Amino acid sequence: MDAKKGVTTKILIWMCAGLILGSLINAVASDVAFIQDYLVNGLFHVLGALFISLLKMLVVPLVTFSLICGVCGLGDINKLGRVGLKAFLLFLLTTALAITLAITVASIVGPGQGFELSESSASNFTAPVAPPLTQVIIDLVPSNPIAAYANGNMLQIIFFTILFAVCILMVGEKARPIAEAAERLNEVMMQVVTVVMHIAPYGVFALMAKTFSLQGLGLILPMISYFAVVAIVLLLHATGTLMILFKLFSKLDPLVFLRKMRTAQIFAFSTSSSNATIPVTLRSVEKRLGVDNSTASFVVPFGATINMDGTAIMQGVATVFIANVYGIDLGITGYLTVIGMAVLASIGTAGVPGVGLIMLAMVLNQVGLPVEGIALIMGVDRLLDMMRTAVNVTGDAAITTIVAKSENSISVETFNDPTAGHVEEVHLPHLHKNDSAT
Numbered sequence: 001m002d003a004k005k006g007v008t009t010k011i012l013i014w015m016c017a018g019l020i021l022g023s024l025i026n027a028v029a030s031d032v033a034f035i036q037d038y039l040v041n042g043l044f045h046v047l048g049a050l051f052i053s054l055l056k057m058l059v060v061p062l063v064t065f066s067l068i069c070g071v072c073g074l075g076d077i078n079k080l081g082r083v084g085l086k087a088f089l090l091f092l093l094t095t096a097l098a099i100t101l102a103i104t105v106a107s108i109v110g111p112g113q114g115f116e117l118s119e120s121s122a123s124n125f126t127a128p129v130a131p132p133l134t135q136v137i138i139d140l141v142p143s144n145p146i147a148a149y150a151n152g153n154m155l156q157i158i159f160f161t162i163l164f165a166v167c168i169l170m171v172g173e174k175a176r177p178i179a180e181a182a183e184r185l186n187e188v189m190m191q192v193v194t195v196v197m198h199i200a201p202y203g204v205f206a207l208m209a210k211t212f213s214l215q216g217l218g219l220i221l222p223m224i225s226y227f228a229v230v231a232i233v234l235l236l237h238a239t240g241t242l243m244i245l246f247k248l249f250s251k252l253d254p255l256v257f258l259r260k261m262r263t264a265q266i267f268a269f270s271t272s273s274s275n276a277t278i279p280v281t282l283r284s285v286e287k288r289l290g291v292d293n294s295t296a297s298f299v300v301p302f303g304a305t306i307n308m309d310g311t312a313i314m315q316g317v318a319t320v321f322i323a324n325v326y327g328i329d330l331g332i333t334g335y336l337t338v339i340g341m342a343v344l345a346s347i348g349t350a351g352v353p354g355v356g357l358i359m360l361a362m363v364l365n366q367v368g369l370p371v372e373g374i375a376l377i378m379g380v381d382r383l384l385d386m387m388r389t390a391v392n393v394t395g396d397a398a399i400t401t402i403v404a405k406s407e408n409s410i411s412v413e414t415f416n417d418p419t420a421g422h423v424e425e426v427h428l429p430h431l432h433k434n435d436s437a438t
Contacts, residue, residue, distance in 0.1 A: 007197055008263050014205035015270060022212025030216070044210035051203025052271060054196050058279040060149055062189045063301045064161050066282060068182040070297030071165035080162070080298070083403055087299045090245075090399045091307045092343055097241050098309040099342045102233045102316025103335050111225035111317065112324030154275060154305045162298075186293075190286075193279045197263070204270040215382055223380045230317045230384050237313060238391045246398045250405040252415060260288040260421075261397050268393040272385045274304040277393050285397050287421030290414025291404040299403055303396030308346035310388025310395075311356045314381075315342050315363050322364065322373035334367045341366050356385070 029035045074080055140155055142148035148156035168175040243254035264284040268277040278301055285296045319338050323330050330338070345359040357374060364371050404410040414420045 007200070008266070010201040011204050011263065011266050014201035015208050015266060018205040018208025019212050022209040022215075023217050025209070025213040026216030030213075036213075040210055040213040044206045044213065047203060047206035048210050051200070051206065052273070052276060054199075054203070055267075055271060055273075055276040055279060056152070058189065058193060058196065059275055060152055060157060061185070062193070062279050062282065063154070063157060063297070064149075065182045065186040065189055066293060066297035067158065067161045067301070068165045068168065068179065069186050070294040071162060072168055072179040072182070073292070073294035075169065077166060077169070079407070080166075083295055083298060083407060084302070086403045086406060087302055087399055088306075090402060091303060091395075092346075094242065094245065094307070094309050094395050094399065095312045095346050096339060096343050097245075098233075098237050099312040099316040099339050101237055101241060102230075102313040103320060103338065105233050105236070106229050106317045106320035107335075109225070109229050110320075110324060111229045112321040152275070154301055158298075158301055158305070189279075190283060193283050197280070197283075200267065204266065207270045211382065211386075223377065226317065226321045226377060227380050227384065229321075230314055231387060233313050233317060234310060234384075234387050234391045237309060238394045242309075242395055242398050246402060249402040252401065252405065252412070256416065256418075257289065257398065257401065258394075259418075260284060260415075261394060264393050264397065265390045268389040269386045272382070272389050274307075274389055274392050274396070277389070278304050281393055281396060284421070285400050288414075289397070289401055290411035290417075290420065291400055292409035292411075295404040295407060295409045296400055299400040300396055303399055304392075306346060307392055307395050307399070308342075308359070310391040311359060312342045312346060313391070314356060314384060314388060315360050318360055318374070318377055319363060319367065319369065322369050322376065325373060325376065326370060328369060330367055330369075337367050338363055356381075356388075 025035060025040065071080060074083075139153075140159055142153070142156035142160055145156070145160045148160060168179055239258070243258070246252065246254050246257060261284055264277060264281045267280045268274065271277055281304070282296060282300050285291045285300055286293055316338065319330070319335075323334075341363045342359065345362050360374055361371050364373065401410065401415075
């Protein structure tokens, strides 16, 4: 019990230490070459990059083995389709609710009113081009599975692995050794996640220290109204909207859920990547919340790829903010268009790099707002991205638990057990000479 408390508390302490140190460096030593070269772009950069690489290293093998175990554990193709459809519809619902909440709060608060627009502030932004929906659909199927694995293309990996696992079921007894091997490999990968979690506090410290050394809290001040509204709506969605849905559909205690998801949320906040956080999210959902691998292994990676609650909130507030800055009245029709576009874009741009900006550019184009306005919010976007990712991961886990409860594939005893899934101290086994003889 103390071990788990130790890991989560350590991560929180080191994260705050990184935030404070980074902000201090930004305030008093931003032009000291030695500190910038050897500390910020040296030590912090190297440790942070190593930590992100460690997490990303786990994603593809863990998702592959876990998904094979999950599909083989279901043993029923119909159930797989049912789980997928429920998850998909719930993800769309939470995205629609997220952006509706964002537009409502932003319309009441009115961020961007009276904002002084300088000539240079909105001139240096080129909107990334979104791929057509037809291409996104074609790209679901990997023409080369090895390339999909090498590039970490999650939707293609999920498609190929599910197809492969379904065929293991179809072959039957002859393919059983493959399923059993995947189970053993999955156990090993979960242990690797546990090992990585023990060095996480130092990686989180380095990431936070570097981010705040470069960004600084002072960057928020000119954009305080926009930043505050996005932060408040993200908090309202994570602790309000999602938890009401969670209680309504799963009948489980939202406070227990939030307490047990804290480690995954911290990981998501420090890495700003739902995909990089998949190993920790999977571990929390299975070991801490008691969700069966057959559901978790499918819904968590799927959610990390298409669940865009945090991004949708940013788009809603950014649209209102940019409309206010440029003095354009969108009206109720414009806002309804934004809601519809954000929900569709969250499917259409799933898995595309730089997805947040692509989606926002599409939304602004659709309602006739100047796309150059995105340049105004770029400065604080890195800090908000950290919060968005924590909200996305919370949504992934909440929907996974709801779907598991509806499929009766969750251990309520494990969910309610405060000690379930604690990270134990890592002890390497000692091999004595007479061990091999026994």
